[in-house]
Every structure is written in structure tokens, then in C-alpha cells.
Amino acid sequence: MVKPATPTEMMTIAAARALKSSDVCFVGIGAPSAACNLARLTHAPGITLIYESGTIDTRPDVLPLSIGDGELCDTALTTVSVPEMFRYWLQGGRITVGFLGGAQIDRFANLNTTVVGAYDQPKVRLPGGGGAPEIAIHCGEIFITMAMGSRAFVDKLPFITSLGHGTGPGSREKLGVKTRGPTRVITDLCVMEPDPETRELTVTSLHPGATREAVEAGCGWTLRFAEGLSETAPPTDEELAVLRDLHERTRRAHAGEA
Amino acid sequence: MASFLSLRDAIANEVRDGDVVAMEGFTHLIPFAAGHEIIRQGRRDLTLIRMTPDIIYDQLIGMGCARKLVFSWGGNPGVGSLHRMRDAVENHWPHRLDIEEHSHAAMANAYEAGAANLPFAVFRGYKGVTLPEVNPNIRSVTCPFTGEVLAAVPAVRPDVAIIHALKADARGNVLIEGITGVQKEAVLASRRSVVTVEERVEDFGPRSANAVILPHWTVGSIAVVPRGAYPSYAHGYYKRANSFYQAWDAIARDRETFLAWMDENVMKADAGREVA
Numbered sequence: 001m002v003k004p005a006t007p008t009e010m011m012t013i014a015a016a017r018a019l020k021s022s023d024v025c026f027v028g029i030g031a032p033s034a035a036c037n038l039a040r041l042t043h044a045p046g047i048t049l050i051y052e053s054g055t056i057d058t059r060p061d062v063l064p065l066s067i068g069d070g071e072l073c074d075t076a077l078t079t080v081s082v083p084e085m086f087r088y089w090l091q092g093g094r095i096t097v098g099f100l101g102g103a104q105i106d107r108f109a110n111l112n113t114t115v116v117g118a119y120d121q122p123k124v125r126l127p128g129g130g131g132a133p134e135i136a137i138h139c140g141e142i143f144i145t146m147a148m149g150s151r152a153f154v155d156k157l158p159f160i161t162s163l164g165h166g167t168g169p170g171s172r173e174k175l176g177v178k179t180r181g182p183t184r185v186i187t188d189l190c191v192m193e194p195d196p197e198t199r200e201l202t203v204t205s206l207h208p209g210a211t212r213e214a215v216e217a218g219c220g221w222t223l224r225f226a227e228g229l230s231e232t233a234p235p236t237d238e239e240l241a242v243l244r245d246l247h248e249r250t251r252r253a254h255a256g257e258a
Numbered sequence: 259m260a261s262f263l264s265l266r267d268a269i270a271n272e273v274r275d276g277d278v279v280a281m282e283g284f285t286h287l288i289p290f291a292a293g294h295e296i297i298r299q300g301r302r303d304l305t306l307i308r309m310t311p312d313i314i315y316d317q318l319i320g321m322g323c324a325r326k327l328v329f330s331w332g333g334n335p336g337v338g339s340l341h342r343m344r345d346a347v348e349n350h351w352p353h354r355l356d357i358e359e360h361s362h363a364a365m366a367n368a369y370e371a372g373a374a375n376l377p378f379a380v381f382r383g384y385k386g387v388t389l390p391e392v393n394p395n396i397r398s399v400t401c402p403f404t405g406e407v408l409a410a411v412p413a414v415r416p417d418v419a420i421i422h423a424l425k426a427d428a429r430g431n432v433l434i435e436g437i438t439g440v441q442k443e444a445v446l447a448s449r450r451s452v453v454t455v456e457e458r459v460e461d462f463g464p465r466s467a468n469a470v471i472l473p474h475w476t477v478g479s480i481a482v483v484p485r486g487a488y489p490s491y492a493h494g495y496y497k498r499a500n501s502f503y504q505a506w507d508a509i510a511r512d513r514e515t516f517l518a519w520m521d522e523n524v525m526k527a528d529a530g531r532e533v534a
Binding site: 160 | 363
């Protein structure tokens with residue numbers, strides 16, 4: 001009997017399922033990296049993973065701790081300079097999916113990873129945008145993965161680090177942005193998608209065991225649920241085994257690097 | 259022209275108080291040994307430029323070397339915060355730190371513009387975000403052909419670039435392989451440069467026709483410093499010390515613990531694992 005999935009494992013597995021073998025994916029570190037590599041090791045063996053350090057079509061055996069671990073370069077088809085990565089490959093429009101996480105998100109899937117409180121006198125100084133501001137506008141579409149919590153899913157962001165759907169319908173178009181933006185937010189409790197009319201994030205699927213009440217409690221705005229609300233398919237034994245094996249390999253590899 | 263010096267002399271010759279300094283290396287080949295030597299020599303009022311400040315700038319900031327930081331992602335990759343950088347920004351410890359914040363795309367373009375001897379970089383970016391409201395160096399320019407409004411940032415033109423590379427040959431040509439980041443651009447954009455290398459060889463021998471090489475006449479001072487990028491890594495020499503990056507979180511979280519660690523591991527360390 002396989003040990004049941006934790007909410008974090010469910011989040012990673014649900015995120016992995018959103019990726020296709022034909023995708024060219026710009027990968028953020030952390031949960032996105034786990035999801036992208038799980039997809040590659042299960043249903044999407046042909047997926048092209050790109051990390052902003054310049055590694056193109058990389059096939060790491062263990063999860064990198066940073067976006068530039070040697071493992072990524074050693075297993076990549078080719079490695080380009082960072083200016084080339086951002087100019088030719090990202091701005092050039094070659095990436096189908098960008099995978100982002102964040103500290104805070106609002107109802108239109110705008111993200112904050114910069115600061116909590118005033119910019120000049122921050123309560124909490126976060127790492128900042130890195131590649132995200134341009135990933136958010138140049139990739140064909142954006143998937144976001146974040147654990148729910150009322151401090152993370154907030155009514156109003158103190159700072160917009162990367163653009164989602166702005167203030168609603170037409171925001172991206174007004175700025176001349178032609179890509180689709182966030183099409184899916186995968187959390188530890190549910191999957192949300194922007195409403196086709198209002199662009200507001202709406203729960204479309206609850207993970208097994210997650211309740212509406214728990215989802216509502218983890219969100220700082222009054223969350224809408226789609227009419228055809230479904231239940232996320234539970235993790236298969238294969239998905240769980242591959243993910244756990246990947247994490248275990250990673251843990252052993254990093255412990256030996258001092 | 260490149261000259262081989264000890265690390266101590268290379269830093270003493272090239273880095274002065276008040277300089278604008280770019281120490282690059284995108285996760286790979288971060289010039290830790292050179293940064294430690296700057297700390298030991300007590301340089302002050304530096305403007306530090308780096309896409310990802312990483313542990314090396316956390317150490318320089320915490321030891322009071324920096325007046326200003328220009329950056330695009332200031333975290334400990336895969337671990338969390340850079341606590342010394344945060345303490346400086348949030349609490350002005352050990353003193354006030356000005357920041358100029360960009361995105362990676364902006365910084366990469368700005369280095370390239372510097373290397374190309376242009377006054378500014380142009381790219382499609384910063385749309386629908388708050389950063390332009392708090393950074394007056396993020397502006398726009400209208401394409402004279404299409405009318406499209408594009409983002410513009412000033413070129414990066416440091417006084418001195420500092421990088422770590424794999425090898426230098428006898429003439430002082432420098433070889434970089436693996437993740438090459440923005441190091442070539444940083445050196446070509448700067449007035450002066452310090453390059454530390456894993457080893458000095460007579461000749462590079464067989465290599466790809468497209469290997470990244472900085473010719474000796476583009477490089478200032480070279481110091482041979484084996485393991486000079488540790489705890490980051492050098493492709494083909496040693497791996498990234500991921501467990502040190504994880505351990506740094508606890509070391510840097512507390513001011514006293516940090517100062518004690520720096521005293522023991524940097525201030526008291528031998529400046530010259532040098533030789534040329």
C-alpha cells in the first residue's frame with residue numbers, strides 16, 4: 001500500500017499533469033522545477049525544459065537547488081549565455097509555457113515576490129523579480145504553483161512584480177501584451193483558472209479530500225467556484241513513486257555536496 | 259594586457275574605495291575568493307552590481323563594504339532569504355544600503371549594452387509592473403520604425419569587473435566553459451578587471467571552436483586561485499556545495515553568528531592561496 005499523497009505532493013503532481021510532451025517550458029526553481037521534471041519522467045518525455053541560467057533541453061537526474069546547478073549544464077542539449085537566453089529565446093517568443101511561483105498572488109493572478117510593506121521601508125524584503133517580469137509577458141501561457149494561505153492569496157498586492165491579468169479584461173491587451181498570461185494556478189488544495197469573462201481566478205477542481213471551506217479559508221478574497229466544479233484525479237501509484245524517488249535521489253545527492 | 263599577480267596584489271591594484279564593481283558568475287563560477295580578499299582589504303563605499311547577489315554579496319554587505327546594490331534577484335537560491343542583505347535594507351545594518359532594482363532581462367541587456375559601448379539597452383519588458391515607479395532608471399524609448407514603446411535602462415559600465423574562470427594560458431587568455439552567464443559582457447563593459455582562475459596552463463589544447471575566451475588584451479589582473487569559486491562551483495573541477503548554501507541560512511540569520519563566521523573563515527584566512 002502506497003503512503004497517501006501529502007498536499008504538497010498533490011500540488012506537484014497536478015502541476016505536472018498540466019504540461020505536454022510538446023511544450024517548451026521555462027522553469028522556475030522550487031515547486032515548478034519538481035513539477036516539470038515529474039512531467040518529463042512520466043507522461044511528457046519529450047518536454048523541453050529551459051532554465052534561465054542558459055541551459056536548453058536539460059534532463060537533470062536530481063532536482064537542482066539553484067537555477068544554475070552543474071547538473072543542468074551537464075545534461076543540457078546546449079548552454080547559452082544569459083543575455084542570449086533572455087533576448088533570443090524568451091523575448092524571441094520560443095517558449096510555450098512559463099512556470100512561476102510567488103510569495104503573494106491576487107485574484108487576477110498578478111504576483112508579488114518583491115516586498116511586503118512600503119518599498120522604501122519594507123516590512124519584509126523578498127528576493128525580487130529575477131526573470132519573472134519578462135517570463136510573465138513573453139511565454140505563450142503561464143502556470144503558477146503556490147500553496148494556499150490567506151497571507152499568500154491576498155485581496156490587494158503591495159507590489160506587482162509580474163503581470164497576470166492586471167485589473168481584469170483587456171488589461172494585457174492595453175499594454176500590448178499578446179500572450180495568454182496565467183491560465184492555471186495549481187495549489188495544494190485545488191486548481192484555479194481565470195474566468196473567461198472576468199479574468200478572475202475561479203476554482204475549477206478540488207483535490208481529493210480538500211473542502212470548499214478549507215480553500216476559502218486559505219484565500220484573502222471571496223473566492224468563486226466554477227459551476228462545473230470537479231474533483232482532481234487522485235495521484236496514481238506511478239506518479240507518487242516517481243516523485244518520491246526524485247526527491248530521495250535529490251536529498252542524497254545534495255547531502256553529499258559540501 | 260593581462261598580468262599574473264597574487265590575489266592580494268590583483269585586488270589591491272584594481273579595486274578602490276567608492277568603485278562601481280561587478281562581480282559576476284550566474285550560480286556557476288562566482289568569484290568568492292576575490293570577494294573575500296576585498297573584505298580583508300577593507301574596501302568601502304562600493305557600488306556592487308550583480309544579477310543575483312548570492313552569498314558573496316551577502317558577505318560584502320554584512321561586512322560594510324557596500325554603499326549601493328544594483329541587482330535583479332536577491333535570494334539564496336532554493337533556500338530563502340539573504341539575511342545580511344535583508345538586514346541592511348530593512349534595518350540599515352551595518353549601515354544604510356541604497357538599492358537599484360531591475361529584472362534579469364534588464365540587467366542582461368544592460369551588460370550587453372555596456373560591452374557594445376552603447377549608452378542604454380532596449381528591450382520589451384517591465385509591462386504592468388510596479389518596479390518602474392520605484393526605479394527612475396527604468397524608462398522607455400519609442401521605436402523610430404514601428405512606434406512601439408520599449409523599455410530602456412542605462413548600460414552597465416563598471417569601474418572594475420571581477421570574475422572567476424576555469425583556465426588562463428601562458429599569455430593570459432582566459433577560458434570559460436559551462437554556464438557562462440554574463441561574465442564576458444561584464445569584463446568587456448568594464449574599465450578594469452580581475453580574473454581568478456582554477457589553473458594556469460601553457461596552452462588550452464583541443465577545445466571547441468566556439469569556446470568562450472577572453473583574449474589576454476581584454477583582461478587586467480589574473481590570479482591563480484584553485485577552488486576560488488567555492489561554495490559555488492567550477493565546471494569540470496568541483497560541484498556546487500549545496501549543503502553550504504543551506505547552512506548559510508543559519509549562519510547569516512544572526513549578526514553575531516555571521517561576524518564570528520566571517521572572522522574565523524575569511525578575516526583570519528590566508529589571503530594568498532595565490533601564486534602565478
